[in-house]
Amino acid sequence: MRSPAVLGDRIAGGVLAILALGAWWHSYTFVTGFMYVVGPGVFPRLVSVPLGLLSVYLIIRPGFNQRWPERTALLRQLSLLIVLGAYAAFLEPWGFLPATLLATILLIRLFGANWKQALSSGALLTVTLYLLFEFALGIPLPDIPG
Numbered sequence: 001m002r003s004p005a006v007l008g009d010r011i012a013g014g015v016l017a018i019l020a021l022g023a024w025w026h027s028y029t030f031v032t033g034f035m036y037v038v039g040p041g042v043f044p045r046l047v048s049v050p051l052g053l054l055s056v057y058l059i060i061r062p063g064f065n066q067r068w069p070e071r072t073a074l075l076r077q078l079s080l081l082i083v084l085g086a087y088a089a090f091l092e093p094w095g096f097l098p099a100t101l102l103a104t105i106l107l108i109r110l111f112g113a114n115w116k117q118a119l120s121s122g123a124l125l126t127v128t129l130y131l132l133f134e135f136a137l138g139i140p141l142p143d144i145p146g
Helices: 004-029 042-060 073-093 096-110 115-136
Strands: none
Touching: 004 042, 042 073, 073 096
8 A cells, every 4th residue: 555645746746747837838928028038938947847857756756755744734834835826816916015025924934933033034035035136137026006
């Protein structure tokens, strides 16, 4: 009989393979400006290659860990997926700063920090990411509505 970890690894490998293929396919929908050699679609393609390789490895050689996570760890992982999904959904309508601030605070709390640490670290990380993407890399981010 196979352990639940083997089945879990294969399921995770299948989901990651679908995500990698979806990211690769969706990367061709981004519009590249005139005379730009590297467009916005390069980053999703760069991410999808190692993601696809990881998924193939998990499907072919599952069960490396041979241990299923405890209930609390599974709930934390599910909460992490919900926060990241909500972040993706609210990034455009709320704008980068509020959506990222809320998401980072919740993620930091999920990793065990208290509220004071989460608020200060989340605010610092949000501002740093904003400055990095907007000014250092020149990537425009969604503005706050209004």
